Amino acid sequence: EDQVTQSPEALRLQEGESSSLNCSYTVSGLRGLFWYRQDPGKGPEFLFTLYSAGEEKEKERLKATLTKKESFLHITAPKPEDSATYLCAVQSNTNAGKSTFGDGTTLTVKP
Template structure:
């Protein structure tokens, strides 16, 4: 059974204080690893897809990386508007398009 574990559960940063969120996964064959952002009361918003170990993707202050067992979402010089819950999900080979989600990291960025 797929396992996706995110850490930490919650993270509080000051504006400009860079950090990383972790997503560890266990699947028999990875088809894709996804990062989403979710604001309170809203549906998740797609950020990145990573397919293979060593791959990296960037968008503004966010950078996602992938190894064979985990992914990191690096946040460089965060701003208060980066406050949200960040969700990681995996798509396993042979499971059609089903995504298995972690429970998320709740990020708060203060002035």
């Protein structure tokens, strides 16, 4: 059974204070690992897809990396508008199209 564990559950940062969110996963053949951002009362919004170990993707202050066991979402010099819940999900080769989600990390960035 595919499993995704995200840590920490909550993270509070000062504006400009860089940090990383962790997503550990077990999957029977990784088809893809996905990061989403979710604002309160809204649906998750897609950020990145990573397919193989060593791959990296960047978007503004966010950078996602992938190893064979975990993924990191690095946030460089965050701003208050980066405050949200960040979700990680995996799809396996045996369950094409069906995602397993972690519980998310809620990030709060204080000005």
